[in-house]
Amino acid sequence: MNIHIKNGRVIDPAHGIDAVQDLFIADGKIVAGGADFNAEQTIDANGLVVAPGLVDLSARLREPGYEYKATLESELQAAMQGGVTSLVCPPDTDPVLDEPGLVEMLKHRARIVDAANVHPLGALTVGLKGKALTEMAELTEAGCVGFAQAEEPILDTNVMLRAMQYAKTFGYTVWLRPQDPHIGIGGVAHSGPLASRLGLSGVPVMSETIALHTIFELMRATGARVHLCRISSAAGLELIRAAKKEGLPVSADVGVHHLHMTDADIGFFDSNARLTPPLRSARDRDAIRAALLDGTVDAVCSDHTPVDDDEKLLPFGEASPGATGLELLLSLTLKWAQEQHGGDSAATSPVLAQAIGKLTHEAARIAGLAAGTLAVGAAADVVLFDPDARWLVESRALASQGKHTPFLGYELAGQVRTTIVRGRVAYQRQDQH
Amino acid sequence: MAILNNNPQLNKHGELQHLITIEGLKKAHIDHILDTASSFVGISDREVKKVPLMRGKSVFNLFFENSTRTRTTFEIASKRLSADVINLNIQASSTTKGESLLDTIDNLAAMHADMFVVRHSQSGAPYMIAQHLNRTRSDVHVVNAGDGRHAHPTQGLLDMYTIRHYKKDFTNLRVAIVGDILHSRVARSDIHALTTLGVPEVRAIGPHTLLPGGLDQMGVRTFTNMDEGLKDVDVIIMLRLQNERMSGALLPSAQEYFKSYGLTPERLVLAKPDAIVMHPGPMNRGVEIDSAVADGSQAVILPQVTFGIAVRMAVMSILAGTHA
Numbered sequence: 083m084n085i086h087i088k089n090g091r092v093i094d095p096a097h098g099i100d101a102v103q104d105l106f107i108a109d110g111k112i113v114a115g116g117a118d119f120n121a122e123q124t125i126d127a128n129g130l131v132v133a134p135g136l137v138d139l140s141a142r143l144r145e146p147g148y149e150y151k152a153t154l155e156s157e158l159q160a161a162m163q164g165g166v167t168s169l170v171c172p173p174d175t176d177p178v179l180d181e182p183g184l185v186e187m188l189k190h191r192a193r194i195v196d197a198a199n200v201h202p203l204g205a206l207t208v209g210l211k212g213k214a215l216t217e218m219a220e221l222t223e224a225g226c227v228g229f230a231q232a233e234e235p236i237l238d239t240n241v242m243l244r245a246m247q248y249a250k251t252f253g254y255t256v257w258l259r260p261q262d263p264h265i266g267i268g269g270v271a272h273s274g275p276l277a278s279r280l281g282l283s284g285v286p287v288m289s290e291t292i293a294l295h296t297i298f299e300l301m302r303a304t305g306a307r308v309h310l311c312r313i314s315s316a317a318g319l320e321l322i323r324a325a326k327k328e329g330l331p332v333s334a335d336v337g338v339h340h341l342h343m344t345d346a347d348i349g350f351f352d353s354n355a356r357l358t359p360p361l362r363s364a365r366d367r368d369a370i371r372a373a374l375l376d377g378t379v380d381a382v383c384s385d386h387t388p389v390d391d392d393e394k395l396l397p398f399g400e401a402s403p404g405a406t407g408l409e410l411l412l413s414l415t416l417k418w419a420q421e422q423h424g425g426d427s428a429a430t431s432p433v434l435a436q437a438i439g440k441l442t443h444e445a446a447r448i449a450g451l452a453a454g455t456l457a458v459g460a461a462a463d464v465v466l467f468d469p470d471a472r473w474l475v476e477s478r479a480l481a482s483q484g485k486h487t488p489f490l491g492y493e494l495a496g497q498v499r500t501t502i503v504r505g506r507v508a509y510q511r512q513d514q515h
Numbered sequence: 516m517a518i519l520n521n522n523p524q525l526n527k528h529g530e531l532q533h534l535i536t537i538e539g540l541k542k543a544h545i546d547h548i549l550d551t552a553s554s555f556v557g558i559s560d561r562e563v564k565k566v567p568l569m570r571g572k573s574v575f576n577l578f579f580e581n582s583t584r585t586r587t588t589f590e591i592a593s594k595r596l597s598a599d600v601i602n603l604n605i606q607a608s609s610t611t612k613g614e615s616l617l618d619t620i621d622n623l624a625a626m627h628a629d630m631f632v633v634r635h636s637q638s639g640a641p642y643m644i645a646q647h648l649n650r651t652r653s654d655v656h657v658v659n660a661g662d663g664r665h666a667h668p669t670q671g672l673l674d675m676y677t678i679r680h681y682k683k684d685f686t687n688l689r690v691a692i693v694g695d696i697l698h699s700r701v702a703r704s705d706i707h708a709l710t711t712l713g714v715p716e717v718r719a720i721g722p723h724t725l726l727p728g729g730l731d732q733m734g735v736r737t738f739t740n741m742d743e744g745l746k747d748v749d750v751i752i753m754l755r756l757q758n759e760r761m762s763g764a765l766l767p768s769a770q771e772y773f774k775s776y777g778l779t780p781e782r783l784v785l786a787k788p789d790a791i792v793m794h795p796g797p798m799n800r801g802v803e804i805d806s807a808v809a810d811g812s813q814a815v816i817l818p819q820v821t822f823g824i825a826v827r828m829a830v831m832s833i834l835a836g837t838h839a
Contacts, residue, residue, distance in 0.1 A: 350522075
């Protein structure tokens with residue numbers, strides 16, 4: 083289908099474009115268009131931002147194994163409503179994504195649903211158990227874009243060393259969330275005054291920093307490329323800043339919740355604010371916001387983790403960690419952009435393009451995806467959104483089967499109007515006003 | 516964001532609907548409970564140890580974690596108020612059948628419970644129950660009988676009653692809490708109560724492995740040296756050291772703990788001559804406290820138990836609204 087998107091404010095951070103101009107799509111790709119372009123569909127994007135479809139570096143789809151929490155259909159629909167056209171999913175499914183057949187099955191199921199592009203991470207070790215390496219070459223052939231341990235730390239540092247050596251051999255990226263395998267394990271909240279007062283077991287910042295020191299030392303020894311997931315602390319960011327300065331091949335992302343919230347948002351044991359890694363102090367939160375601006379943090383992800391009611395309506399320490407995120411990712415990142423310049427709209431923020439970059443081409447670069455740009459010839463994954471339209475975060479507004487978020491009841495700005503995947507309008511918001 | 520927003524234990528008039536934690540209560544709430552308790556202390560000395568304040572009311576003791584002692588004191592307090600008491604030992608029944616915590620609560624509420632006395636191993640569980648009942652059955656009250664490491668408010672209140680009984684005025688006291696502060700809900704409730712009542716100096720004494728971070732933000736001075744910490748204090752609150760903490764990564768042995776932090780007669784003289792010694796029980800003699808101190812003239816450990824009945828009667832009758 084040939085699509086002509088008219089009058090939109092096109093923002094393509096990869097190419098420094100931020101201008102009102104038209105965009106043309108033909109045969110699933112961005113094309114140059116021109117006077118002889120024969121549009122089968124014309125979309126008036128007046129007042130809207132036209133950006134590359136978002137690339138989310140972590141979205142749990144819960145398939146296979148946890149379909150009672152969410153299914154591919156529900157979560158890929160959520161991705162469409164959130165403007166996410168490519169997503170990376172961690173391997174902590176049941177069974178774990180440690181065999182090529184499972185990855186092929188997941189990719190196949192995603193193709194049938196035909197919404198967002200699904201890019202699995204393979205397990206770095208068999209069963210995520212931290213003992214034996216997976217068949218990384220086979221898994222890559224099946225469609226894995228990197229290798230991860232999800233939330234399972236590797237106890238044996240020697241296995242970690244071997245895994246990184248092996249990944250380096252083939253040029254694969256190892257995705258790690260820095261956490262010490264002992265300190266803070268079983269903890270449910272940031273070690274600090276709030277956890278002390280509420281009597282919650284803590285996860286100290288050193289759980290992250292000790293692991294970072296180990297990872298950097300192993301990187302120096304192996305030369306492996308590492309992507310650091312969900313950084314939560316100011317001290318952790320300081321170490322990453324130094325590692326990047328040193329020239330280590332490292333990148334980092336943060337979960338979008340950690341851009342705004344702190345452990346104080348747990349309030350009276352609100353299990354919606356039970357996240358992994360935990361929400362930390364205001365100082366840590368402010369450092370994350372600053373690190374996004376100065377480039378220490380390369381990308382923002384939704385860390386989308388659908389949890390069903392039965393697993394959230396439990397005492398805080400027993401509740402499953404995680405929050406729904408695909409449909410909040412854009413709004414919460416725009417909120418950061420808006421707050422950076424203190425104005426009342428993200429649309430007038432000087433860092434709007436930078437914010438979109440963190441959600442598009444920078445994320446795509448980390449995952450090695452040909453996505454996240456609007457250059458001629460690129461796959462036509464496009465999102466059209468109104469940066470100022472406000473919406474209420476409530477259960478019925480969310481397509482995801484995961485309805486739990488610490489932002490429940492918040493009014494956020496930034497609403498997706500149209501999501502185009504591979505040149506097809508995959509989502510069109512109905513109740514425009 | 517403010518932590519005390521939407522405090523679930525107070526109704527919209529600022530009165531106690533539930534008792535979940537001492538944190539966030541006003542001094543007037545605590546004074547009211549202690550004054551009410553003092554009117555109940557005499558009842559236990561009478562030949563007929565009952566008042567009809569909760570006649571016809573049903574109190575459900577929901578113990579998701581074992582405790583004979585606390586459950587018994589609540590049971591006695593309920594019976595002295597003429598309430599009907601139903602004891603449920605939950606870990607032995609429904610949760611093993613897969614029933615969720617809130618399903619259990621809904622079922623029992625449907626049996627017309629008026630009050631739940633809840634003990635749970637998870638911090639925040641009674642809060643969650645209270646919040647649920649506020650939405651579904653606003654006439655049912657919850658008393659926290661100890662949740663995880665979070666709070667044990669009736670123990671905190673009976674400790675305050677005991678201190679007030681012996682010391683009269685809180686505003687000139689030094690109080691030391693000794694031992695495993697990290698895992699202690701009693702310590703947390705005592706700290707909130709003491710600071711709310713205007714105690715100028717609250718101390719926590721223990722090794723670094725048993726002291727949580729953030730105590731200074733709660734208005735507490737920490738000491739790792741027992742002798743320094745006990746100097747000139749008016750009140751010593753000893754905490755029980757759980758068996759599972761006695762040897763491992765937190766402490767090497769019970770013997771070494773006693774050597775560094777056991778309350779002996781030699782150490783007791785460092786406190787003020789009229790200092791009182793308290794313990795929430797059950798005691799480990801020879802681990803945290805020497806028998807000579809536990810049985811000595813400065814110990815008020817058994818009066819604590821007696822006052823505990825009156826304090827729990829006060830809390831339950833105030834919540835039930837039968838004592839205005």
